[in-house]
Amino acid sequence: MYQHTDHPVIAFIGGGNMASAMVNGLVTHGYPPQSIIVADPNEEQRAMAVKRFGVDISPTTPEAVEQAQVVVLAVKPQVVERVAAQIAVMPSRGAKLFVSIAAGIRLSQLEKVLGFGTAIIRAMPNTPSLIGCGATAIFSNACTTEEQISMVTRMMGSFGICVTVSEESQLDAVTAISGSGPAYFFLLMEEMIRVGTQLGLSEQDALKLTLQTARGAANMAAQGEASPSQLRARVTSPNGTTQCAINSMQEDGLAMLIEHAVQAAHRRAVELGMSSDPARR
Numbered sequence: 001m002y003q004h005t006d007h008p009v010i011a012f013i014g015g016g017n018m019a020s021a022m023v024n025g026l027v028t029h030g031y032p033p034q035s036i037i038v039a040d041p042n043e044e045q046r047a048m049a050v051k052r053f054g055v056d057i058s059p060t061t062p063e064a065v066e067q068a069q070v071v072v073l074a075v076k077p078q079v080v081e082r083v084a085a086q087i088a089v090m091p092s093r094g095a096k097l098f099v100s101i102a103a104g105i106r107l108s109q110l111e112k113v114l115g116f117g118t119a120i121i122r123a124m125p126n127t128p129s130l131i132g133c134g135a136t137a138i139f140s141n142a143c144t145t146e147e148q149i150s151m152v153t154r155m156m157g158s159f160g161i162c163v164t165v166s167e168e169s170q171l172d173a174v175t176a177i178s179g180s181g182p183a184y185f186f187l188l189m190e191e192m193i194r195v196g197t198q199l200g201l202s203e204q205d206a207l208k209l210t211l212q213t214a215r216g217a218a219n220m221a222a223q224g225e226a227s228p229s230q231l232r233a234r235v236t237s238p239n240g241t242t243q244c245a246i247n248s249m250q251e252d253g254l255a256m257l258i259e260h261a262v263q264a265a266h267r268r269a270v271e272l273g274m275s276s277d278p279a280r281r
């Protein structure tokens with residue numbers, strides 16, 4: 001739950017997948033929808049924000065920013081500097097706190113556009129925020145006050161966990177682990193369902209059994225009574241079925257596969273922060 005009586009007006013610039021997850025997380029966990037504005041050029045996205053969350057909407061960025069104390073930049077990394085430039089010319093922008101969730105885009109790049117002296121927090125959330133199971137990491141610039149950091153920590157913490165990393169570069173690792181991470185687990189589920197049906201299960205049963213297994217494994221690991229590796233050992237009977245599967249995964253190079261995948265995401269986060277990235281030109 002969002003534990004505070006103070007509800008600053010938050011403008012989400014960009015009302016896509018991640019903003020929707022955060023807005024739903026906030027509203028479900030006690031943030032008043034009337035203190036949230038979503039600005040998106042896409043009429044469908046705006047209509048959905050009203051229908052699903054009951055929040056205010058705005059077709060234009062300046063209109064939304066004008067009314068807000070906190071501005072969440074929730075557009076693609078490729079357009080975030082353009083959006084920031086639109087805000088930079090607004091006389092009222094100095095008093096506001098900016099939160100950027102754009103993967104890879106550095107504080108220095110945002111400061112250059114919004115103005116040195118602007119309070120900016122970079123946050124890397126993930127989509128399970130939608131159901132109160134989000135994992136967010138933040139890092140703030142020197143102009144941000146302790147009060148602003150604790151307010152954003154409370155907001156992000158209302159729909160999951162929120163940690164503060166000690167160096168900005170760690171946000172690229174966070175992006176590769178928890179920002180992109182839900183997709184890795186979804187892919188694993190997709191493959192287990194596919195093979196389950198190949199082995200003769202109905203698609204419905206394969207889906208149900210896979211999802212409940214994922215939930216059970218995640219919940220057991222989250223309890224923290226034993227490490228993931230200890231929990232795995234408890235499933236793995238000597239010379240049994242699990243051992244055969246684990247051996248097969250190890251022989252096929254699962255560890256390397258994961259390492260390469262996470263490193264690829266990390267590399268892409270670093271690239272997104274480079275102005276030479278072709279997608280940003």
Ligand SMILES: NC(=O)C1=CN([C@@H]2O[C@H](COP(=O)(O)OP(=O)(O)OC[C@H]3O[C@@H](n4cnc5c(N)ncnc54)[C@H](OP(=O)(O)O)[C@@H]3O)[C@@H](O)[C@H]2O)C=CC1
Binds near residue numbers: 015016040061076
């Ligand atoms: N999705 C995820 O799991 C996560 C995403 N992020 C970050 O969140 C940001 C948004 O990602 P995501 O939600 O997936 O992307 P989406 O494409 O779903 O959402 C972005 C939204 O912004 C809109 N938009 C484009 N230009 C503007 C503009 N000038 N002003 C206002 N809105 C605009 C887009 O409209 P249109 O489609 O019409 O262009 C779209 O609706 C990215 O920077 C990403 O790195 C961070 C963590 C996790």
Ligand SMILES: O=C(O)[C@@H]1CCC=N1
Binds near residue numbers: 103175179
């Ligand atoms: O795929 C992406 O670039 C974004 C950032 C983390 C999750 N989604």
